[in-house]
Amino acid sequence: MIYNKGLTLSCQSKQSHTSGEIINFMIVDAERVGDFSWYLHDPWMVALQVALALFILYNALGLASIAAFVANVLVLLANIPLRKMLEKFQYKLMESKDTRMKATSEILRNMRILKLQGWEMKFLSKIFGIRRVEEGWLKCFVYTNAMIDSVFLVAPTFVSVATFGACMFLGVPLESGKILSALATLRILQEPIYNLPGTISMIAQTKVSLDRIAAFLQLDDLRLDAIEKLPSGSSETAIEIADGNFSWDMSSPTATLKDINLKVSHGMSVAVCGTVGSGKSSFLSCLLGELPKISGTLKLCGTTAYVAQSPWIQSGKIVDNILFGKEMDRDKYDKVLEACALKKDLEILSFGDQTVVGEWAINLSGGQ
Template sequence: MESKDQRMKVMCEILRNMRILKLQGWEMKFLSKIMELRKTETGWLKKFLYTNAMSSFLFWSAPTFVSVVTFGACFLMGIPLESGKILPALATFRILQEPIYNLPDTISMMVQTKVSLDRIASFLRLHDLQSDVIERLPRGSSDTAIEIIDGNFSWDLSSLNPTLKDINLKVQHGMRVAVCGTVGSGKSSLLSCILGEVPKISGTVKLCGTKAYVAQSPWIQSGTIEENILFGKEMEREKYERILEVCSFRKDLYSSAIIFTVKHIFFLVCHVHKVMNIRI
């Protein structure tokens, strides 16, 4: 399972960033990495199947082997083999066959259950987000929207090198700020610090008012467009209309509505034509 997790993690990262791999020409390099992980996983699968085959053979042949050993020992010890002894013994062995056959599956199921419970337990034992990372100020109480003073943050508190070190940032209300840097320089980690998702080692983070975060990977709820826009909040028609106007979303809604209507009309015409042909 650990080998499978490593392979699935790499596969998800590759599929998520396929465009970058194509542009940089890194297909063969990552393919060799996947094949190496797959080779390790295949080795464990072979061991599992061989062990399963051996255990199945052992438990399927066990009743016959037990009968032969039992009656052979009786013969060598001089115990008379009478029908009154042989038939009850065979009946007993027959009764024990089913539990013996199911024993490997039971052991395998117990092992899988233990692995699943260990995974759930490790997930539940994860540390919660620190509630005191961000100092929240009421809306309108300060001219500063976001302020970080001597901030030191680390995803792993046990690591000696913090993820972000000596961060000082001050953003006023109405400002537009762009954070530029190379890949892996900590731009996303800085946003996570403002959200309060990165454990704080030292420093102060102040946030005045509310915040909204739009991730690089879009996430859409299973619902209507209106529900995705409101995102669980109460409907305020004036604010809702203003948001559609600011985001230039009306054209998309109108286009989607037109395409939806044309598609339904097309299917309706095809259905009517089919019915008429059937009647004719």
């Protein structure tokens, strides 16, 4: 669900969530929700076990069992402020993870610039700084978890002392049979009390993860009705825009693209020319349905393919980059070279399509 949502996010939603955050949703949060299934039945099982143990104690010790009940309630109440702290620290920890993932992915994406400028150590220290903040919240989380564990480790002894102290105060005769029976019951009571910290910790973490995932899934999607798609062959016109007005910011009074009218027939080659910032890329975005439509109509007949200005080249031969793992079909291969106007380029190269391109296609021009 998170992956599919990431593919359909609107442009405004993408600005508030980086790829690093989305990776965290999939790797950390989704896994945590899955792990919670192990703890799903613990809350009601603990309540049932405690109730049965107190019933057995009442039969053995009478009114002194009330002291055991009160002691258990006090132990359970002690975890409320600790649980709230745990939840808060978990939120902060996940936020710092998102920040670190965002910074790391941005640095890796622009590593070439960093190496050219000699900024590696500067940005490495920045990553370490963000990591130290994350470690600080992680320490707070772990220390709070340890406090919860400590409370519940002391709890069985505290309950036993309170129970037998009440017996002495109320004058309940402590026969060996009653003492052994009560100790056995209190020992049974220890297991749910021991397991409770882990359950509380997991509930807090799962709630945080679910809230984060829910907030992400509620973000706005691209509007599916922005483009009217016609089946292939149903129209002679491939692309038609009539009185189209599009805007990246729907709240802005000025549209990004105004009064666009365009008609492109099948088989036409169209070049969109203009100065920097004139809206060429925005125009392509509106054809893809990524630029929100204010008014007008946009019709596309058939399917659409979009090739962005970010070529990705494998280290290997040119022919391997063209085939990309497929079997050689010489007729189709020649047609592709002709369509891409590559034959002239291959004639210039010493070894033609057997030329090996290095890292980042260092021996090819930008156009090639």
